[in-house]
Amino acid sequence: MENKNLLEVENLRVYFPVHRGTLIKKKVGEVKAVDDVSFKILKGETLGLVGESGSGKTTAGQAILQIEPPTAGKIIFEGKDITGLEKNERRKLRREMQMIFQDPFSSLNPRMKIGNIIEEPLIAHKLTNNRKENKERVEELLQMVGLMPSMAERFPHEFSGGQRQRIGIARALAVNPKLIICDEPVSALDVSIQAQVINLIEEIQEKLNLTYLFIAHDLAVVRHISDRIAVMYLGKLVEVASRIDLYRNPLHPYTKALLSAVPIPDPRLEATREHIVLKGEIPSPMFPPSGCRFHTRCPEAMPECSSRIPQLKEVDSHHFVSCHLFKD
Amino acid sequence: MAKLLEVKNLKTYFLTDDGLVRAVDGVSYDLEEGETLGLVGESGCGKSVSALSILRLIPYPPGKIVDGQVIFEGRDLLKIKEEEMRNIRGNHIAMIFQEPMTSLNPLLTVGRQVSEPLEIHQNMKKKAALQQAVKLLESVKIPEAELRAQAYPHHFSGGMRQRAMISMGMGCNPSLIIADEPTTALDVTVQAQLLELLKGLTKEHGMSLIIITHNLGVVARYANRVNVMYAGRIVEMGSSIDIYENPQHPYTIGLMASVPRMDQDVKQKLIPIEGQPPDLANLPEGCPFHPRCKYAVEKCLHETPVLEPVDKNHKKACWVDIKSGK
Numbered sequence: 025m026e027n028k029n030l031l032e033v034e035n036l037r038v039y040f041p042v043h044r045g046t047l048i049k050k051k052v053g054e055v056k057a058v059d060d061v062s063f064k065i066l067k068g069e070t071l072g073l074v075g076e077s078g079s080g081k082t083t084a085g086q087a088i089l090q091i092e093p094p095t096a097g098k099i100i101f102e103g104k105d106i107t108g109l110e111k112n113e114r115r116k117l118r119r120e121m122q123m124i125f126q127d128p129f130s131s132l133n134p135r136m137k138i139g140n141i142i143e144e145p146l147i148a149h150k151l152t153n154n155r156k157e158n159k160e161r162v163e164e165l166l167q168m169v170g171l172m173p174s175m176a177e178r179f180p181h182e183f184s185g186g187q188r189q190r191i192g193i194a195r196a197l198a199v200n201p202k203l204i205i206c207d208e209p210v211s212a213l214d215v216s217i218q219a220q221v222i223n224l225i226e227e228i229q230e231k232l233n234l235t236y237l238f239i240a241h242d243l244a245v246v247r248h249i250s251d252r253i254a255v256m257y258l259g260k261l262v263e264v265a266s267r268i269d270l271y272r273n274p275l276h277p278y279t280k281a282l283l284s285a286v287p288i289p290d291p292r293l294e295a296t297r298e299h300i301v302l303k304g305e306i307p308s309p310m311f312p313p314s315g316c317r318f319h320t321r322c323p324e325a326m327p328e329c330s331s332r333i334p335q336l337k338e339v340d341s342h343h344f345v346s347c348h349l350f351k352d
Numbered sequence: 353m354a355k356l357l358e359v360k361n362l363k364t365y366f367l368t369d370d371g372l373v374r375a376v377d378g379v380s381y382d383l384e385e386g387e388t389l390g391l392v393g394e395s396g397c398g399k400s401v402s403a404l405s406i407l408r409l410i411p412y413p414p415g416k417i418v419d420g421q422v423i424f425e426g427r428d429l430l431k432i433k434e435e436e437m438r439n440i441r442g443n444h445i446a447m448i449f450q451e452p453m454t455s456l457n458p459l460l461t462v463g464r465q466v467s468e469p470l471e472i473h474q475n476m477k478k479k480a481a482l483q484q485a486v487k488l489l490e491s492v493k494i495p496e497a498e499l500r501a502q503a504y505p506h507h508f509s510g511g512m513r514q515r516a517m518i519s520m521g522m523g524c525n526p527s528l529i530i531a532d533e534p535t536t537a538l539d540v541t542v543q544a545q546l547l548e549l550l551k552g553l554t555k556e557h558g559m560s561l562i563i564i565t566h567n568l569g570v571v572a573r574y575a576n577r578v579n580v581m582y583a584g585r586i587v588e589m590g591s592s593i594d595i596y597e598n599p600q601h602p603y604t605i606g607l608m609a610s611v612p613r614m615d616q617d618v619k620q621k622l623i624p625i626e627g628q629p630p631d632l633a634n635l636p637e638g639c640p641f642h643p644r645c646k647y648a649v650e651k652c653l654h655e656t657p658v659l660e661p662v663d664k665n666h667k668k669a670c671w672v673d674i675k676s677g678k
Contacts (some may be wrong), residue, residue: 076540076542214566214629215566215607215610217624218611218624219624223621223622223624241540243614244569244611247612248620248622285540287544287567287569287572287573288573289569289571289608289611289613290572291592291593291596292593292597299548302544302545305512
């Protein structure tokens, strides 16, 4: 493939310091939310980022947008390192990357009309010349996400969850971004509405040639929408593969367990399917296990797993896994 | 198998500022001993309210059970005295709630909360009840149960809290457990752990289980029979094989087509159900699903369909025969 990388993330680390004490604050430790994560996103592709709560997937997304400054590592967008940019430069960057948030109820200002919410990025980035152009662009965006132009005069509370998510998408599209980070965009929606929003996200990708980083915990949704999928566990990538490879031939024990934990809406299939039930729960990221972070729950753990940290390596063409079961 | 529970024409209404909300509007179903029933639907379809009504846990005002019968082990639970009802709750019918953090008391130790129903219903002495609670916590695989029994809910993770809730429900050996979205707030791997545990325990003790959920996969994995609810009514009921392989109501068909499935190979386009979920205070005339239904005919706009058999043990509430389109 000759596709160019739109985004490269190299050895990204995001640590949050943990303080104790009220007056004299003392750093007592740190939460390694994202710890040495590298991946690439090709132009026009959708990379799915899955993991359970506390895996660091949202933090990784926020670090790319520089909402959460990375502790270390590089984020290369269109060949340019964008970590540690000046405020002005960072602002310009926001035109290239946008985000769609999980909760459509708290991500829209309840006191602003829909039209104003969508035109705000236009004004902030001076993308239009006058009010008339603003209005036209807002109408165009509303139509693009399947809403009526007349809805610009209404307030967020007048809309349902699915419609609000459409508004959030319109706002993200306003600046004509190249990359959109979708952070759990459908998990707060009802089942019958999820499909509407997923279809919309797919349609606008095709129409506008967008690139997505799609963060979610629902593996069925991620599989549906992504070209490639990266699986995270406790701040580390455990497996990266194409959508088909990952589901047909999962290699990492965690990926296997994760896939088998998702029930399929087919009772006959479920009756015969193997269910891997993991023991215990995801450990605290403040005190991650030594060696491979999954070894405490891994059904196939070996002695070396608790001492040596496995590295992500390519074991099959474009199929990366970080596990001692696979030798180079 | 004998019938354990019969719900007949249950109606629970709420009087709100927006008008009368018919949260549950004429729901009837049976549950047999040892059976697992899935109650599926989206938010606001009345699945939780119908379950809370069984235990008479509807806050009044604004809510009220206005009609119907809930016959459990031969008695109508809607007619008995509150005192007798208290003896049923937690003792014969236990409920596992969605949010373990808000349904556990933050001021009491977990052990105390698990042992409380044992003291009340089984007349156990405090010490014996606490010992039993430790055993129960062990049965739901809480490590170091004796130590953990002295901890408070905030010391527990979400999955552990839900385990404690399950052990509390199991305590008095009820014949029916109602689990209201028991794993919705939890991660997939923890969800799988808990559902396997719940299934194992109910099977071991021969308990019946009602699982309330919006997740079609969970129902397929764990339930024998399924009731699909929409706008306060059951629109389709049948064995899980019937519902998944031969759905007859347009809403059920729509739901199945709108969820991405992990076993489908190609990048298939999802077929969403158009329109918005219904506003219960403002339901349309006729079939409540007709504004979103692509099969709707003239009759659907005026007359509300009732559950009619399509097959043995398979019923639907729809005027249209999907196959012929009439």
